[in-house]
Amino acid sequence: EPEVTQTPSHQVTQMGQEVILRCVPISNHLYFYWYRQILGQKVEFLVSFYNNEISEKSEIFDDQFSVERPDGSNFTLKIRSTKLEDSAMYFCASTRSNYGYTFGSGTRLTVV
Amino acid sequence: AQTVTQSQPEMSVQEAETVTLSCTYDTSENNYYLFWYKQPPSRQMILVIRQEAYKQQNATENRFSVNFQKAAKSFSLKISDSQLGDTAMYFCAWGNQFYFGTGTSLTVIP
Numbered sequence: 001e002p003e004v005t006q007t008p009s010h011q012v013t014q015m016g017q018e019v020i021l022r023c024v025p026i027s028n029h030l031y032f033y034w035y036r037q038i039l040g041q042k043v044e045f046l047v048s049f050y051n052n053e054i055s056e057k058s059e060i061f062d063d064q065f066s067v068e069r070p071d072g073s074n075f076t077l078k079i080r081s082t083k084l085e086d087s088a089m090y091f092c093a094s095t096r097s098n099y100g101y102t103f104g105s106g107t108r109l110t111v112v
Numbered sequence: 113a114q115t116v117t118q119s120q121p122e123m124s125v126q127e128a129e130t131v132t133l134s135c136t137y138d139t140s141e142n143n144y145y146l147f148w149y150k151q152p153p154s155r156q157m158i159l160v161i162r163q164e165a166y167k168q169q170n171a172t173e174n175r176f177s178v179n180f181q182k183a184a185k186s187f188s189l190k191i192s193d194s195q196l197g198d199t200a201m202y203f204c205a206w207g208n209q210f211y212f213g214t215g216t217s218l219t220v221i222p
Contacts, residue, residue, distance in 0.1 A: 041214070042212045042214045042215055043157070043210075045211070089155055093157075100145075100159050101159070103149075103156065105156045
C-alpha cells in the first residue's frame, strides 16, 4: 500500500536554528498538509497546499514557517528560527480528495 | 467555529468485549467528512474509518463501525471483539482540513 514518507524520524536542533522537515507524499495525491502534535495534546492543523500554493493556514503557521514543493515529489516544512515551543511531532499528510488522508509516521522535533 | 469534542479522555475494555468511543462536533456546513484515526504508541496516525455526511448508512470496516447521527452532530466509534492491538489513542476528526478532537486513550485489558 502506498505510504507517505517523512524524514528524519527524529530531529534535534538548537534554539534559533533553521530546520527543514521533509515529506514524500503519495505520488498521485493532489493535496498536502502539515500538522503538529505537542506531546500529550491533540493534533493541530498547520497548513494545506494545493496546486503549488498554500490554500489554507492556521494561526500557528506564522512567518517563521514556510512550505515548499521544490521538485514535484518532496513537500517540505521549514521553521526559520526554532523556539523551544516548536518541539512537537510533525505529521505530513496527503490525499487525492477528501476521502481520507494518509499520514506519514511523523518527525519528532526537539528544540534544545 | 468548527469544534470536535471527545468527552472521554480514557477508556478501558476487556479483550473480546465491545467499546464505544464518543465524538461530537459543531458545524454549520451540510456536506463534510468525518474520520476516526488511531495513534498507537508508535505515534503513527492510522485511518480507522471515514463517513460522508450525505450518506445515511453508517460506515463499517471489519470490527469497527460508526453511529453517525447528523442532526445530533454525533459520530461515535464502536469497536467489537476488542484486541490487544487496539490499545491506542483514538482521534475523531472533522472536515476538509481536519479539526481533531483531543483524543480518547483506549486500553484493552487481557
